[in-house]
Amino acid sequence: MNGISMTRRSFATRTVQAGLAAAALPSIAGELSARNPDKIRLGLVGCGSRGVGAVIDAILSAPNVEVVALADMFPDKIEAALKKLRSPQAGKNRDFAAQYGSLVVDWDRVDAVRVTPECCFAGFDAHRKILQSAADVIILASPPGFRPQHIRAAVDAGKHVFAEKPVAVDPVGIRSVIESAALAAQKKLGFMGGTQLRFSQPYGEILKRIHDGQAGEIVSAECYWWHDYFVRWHAEARKSEWSDMEFQLRCWPHFVWLSGDHIVENLVHNIDVMNWAMGGPPKSAVAHGGHSNWDDWPVKGNVFDHFYVEYEYPNGVKAHASSRHGLNCSHRLGERIVCSRGVADPNGRILGEKAYDYPGPFDNPRFIQWRAFLESIRKGAPLNFGRQVAEATMTAILGRMSAYTGRAINYDWALNRSQLDLSPKTQEFGPLPVEPLAVPGRTTLV
Ligand SMILES: NC(=O)c1ccc[n+]([C@@H]2O[C@H](COP(=O)([O-])OP(=O)(O)OC[C@H]3O[C@@H](n4cnc5c(N)ncnc54)[C@H](O)[C@@H]3O)[C@@H](O)[C@H]2O)c1
Structure with a gap:
């Protein structure tokens, strides 16, 4: 069966x-x-x-x-x-x-x-x-x-x-x-x-107003995913009968070849909103990050616990993305689009000359x-929407590649020329050594 x-x-x-x-x-x-x-x-x-x-x-x-x-x-x-x-x-x-x-x-x-x-x-x-x-x-x-x-x-x-x-x-x-x-x-x-x-109603309304120029020109953008759940997300205690492959599959967020790390896994949502506001993906990224606390992480995989990325878009606007998972730390989630005549929270508010509060409804965007x-x-x-979600994911991957290597990277080079392929040589249950944690300045750009 x-x-x-x-x-x-x-x-x-x-x-x-x-x-x-x-x-x-x-x-x-x-x-x-x-x-x-x-x-x-x-x-x-x-x-x-x-x-x-x-x-x-x-x-x-x-x-x-x-x-x-x-x-x-x-x-x-x-x-x-x-x-x-x-x-x-x-x-x-x-x-x-x-x-x-x-x-x-x-x-x-x-x-x-x-x-x-x-x-x-x-x-x-x-x-x-x-x-x-x-x-x-x-x-x-x-x-x-x-x-x-x-x-x-x-x-x-x-x-x-x-x-x-x-x-x-x-x-x-x-x-x-x-x-x-x-x-x-x-x-x-x-x-x-x-x-x-x-497909979110407030996001749709705010992004439409930004694109209509109601808050002026976009001069900067920020997005955040600071939380703690990734620390324990799908983190199962390893059973003796599990092979390396089974362990990694069951605890997949903690292994880069499976999850892409939390900048790709989670922050991709917010990075996509920045791309949406800017009308497409950035031209380059420079980033840093690392893993400062392993003690609270039940699964010691090979993901970072914090990232910061500066993206530059084709029109020269710089946008900032950060992602952090740690216990006992402040949470922050969302985006901020800074324009010449106002500041927008895409989840329903514009502050500035033409202030606006989205009145509702707030139906579940997944449903819509x-x-x-x-x-x-x-x-x-x-x-x-294949191209859009691929570009959002590529933008997040670009940030991770920059943070892992410590190098500034062009989007077009990464998209068209990078040979980075994290998949294991064979897909089967058995031994699967974990790639070491990236070290900025030493991890090579592939
Ligand atoms: N859009 C959102 O807001 C949102 C929210 C949560 C999760 N997600 C995404 O959904 C995906 C799954 O997340 P989840 O929390 O449901 O994880 P999960 O671990 O609960 O589910 C993943 C399932 O895939 C199975 N699996 C592993 N390898 C497989 C393979 N090769 N073929 C078929 N099945 C395989 C696992 O056994 C597991 O049952 C992730 O990509 C995550 O980013 C999206």
């Missing part, structure tokens, strides 16, 4: 008993189903917390959406995901339904989890096997080190792609993603990235994003 330790009988019994939760929004449901009653079927690769969340987001956002296939490296993760999806509370708990603001959720209306044992796949090639399923849209939510190959396989198989951010961890991966996005466009396939702030994506697929004009 595709490597899944689950009997057909137990699966069927639980499926019948589950009364699987799903949702439809009366406000848009009637409209969409009247236009096109066809189902959209989802397949999920990477059945962890965000993957399951993305499936629920999609099901909540439009009618006639169901999940038909699951793939993960580990059978236990598939079991756990199914349990979560089949819980009658799946769409009602604080984490999901409450985020949908003013939108009304009829959670019990549709049975949307249609996963059979034949459509559960585990192992290194699970992302390929799932492509044989009836899924129309493949959600990619494994650790980002696998994303370029997963994206390419899905696009080659003619599937629409929802790729969680970041979409790669190195320039070789980014080049592959950009090609895949172009191929998806040629094949009229959708490509959505997990940088959901692009899914609704737009599914609607575009149904209309036959699928959205393709």
Whole structure:
């Protein structure tokens, strides 16, 4: 049974008993189903917390959406995901339904989890096997080190792609993603990235006002992700039976080849907002960073605990990005766009000559994003945000490359010429030595 330790009988019994939760929004449901009653079927690769969340987001956002296939490296993760999806509370708990603001959720209306044992796949090639399923849209939510190959396989198989951010961890991966996005466009396939702030209502309103010049010219920008959760995020105690590869996969944020480090993993959201404000990626970056405190980190991988990057955009504007994870330190998250006649917080406020406070609504941007994506697929004009999310990820990677090496780096060189490829030589369970922590000034630029 595709490597899944689950009997057909137990699966069927639980499926019948589950009364699987799903949702439809009366406000848009009637409209969409009247236009096109066809189902959209989802397949999920990477059945962890965000993957399951993305499936629920999609099901909540439009009618006639169901999940038909699951793939993960580990059978236990598939079991756990199914349990979560089949819980009658799946769409009602604080984490999901409450985020949908003013939108009304009829959670019990549709049975949307249609996963059979034949459509559960585990192992290194699970992302390929799932492509044989009836899924129309493949959600990619494994650790980002696998994303370029997963994206390419899905696009080659003619599937629409929802790729969680970041979409790669190195320039070789980014080049592959950009090609895949172009191929998806040629094949009229959708490509959505997990940088959901692009669909946030307050961000949309503030960015529109900035681009309209209401606060004057942009003279500088800043973004931050100072937090502590990365310290313990997916940090499991190593079991004796785990190989190096299994340990790194289960604790993936702590290994650069899998996560890209937290500047790429997390700050990519805020860096994307700066690129959005500036109209594209920067021309260069110079950065510093390091790891000053290992004591609080349960997994001693090879990521930094702090980064600072100065980006320069083609018009000469300099923008500052910083990312830090440490316990007992102040938190700060967001962006600030400094203009000649005002200062904007893209999350809803402009201070200055033409002060503005976004009045609402504040619906969950993930939900809005899914609704737009599914609607575009149904209309036959699928959205393709592949280039945008690849550029945001490349900008974050550029900052990390500069901090690791201590060198100022041009974006175009990194995008087109860098040969940095962090993937291991073979993808199999077994020994996998960890690359040493980067040392600025000594780590070579590849
Ligand atoms: N857009 C957002 O706001 C947001 C929020 C959280 C996480 N994310 C992104 O979602 C992704 C997953 O994060 P998470 O917190 O759900 O992690 P997670 O560890 O909970 O889930 C990842 C899953 O992928 C599986 N996996 C590992 N290697 C795989 C492979 N080769 N093929 C298939 N499955 C594989 C793991 O076993 C695990 O179940 C990350 O890229 C993260 O940045 C995005």
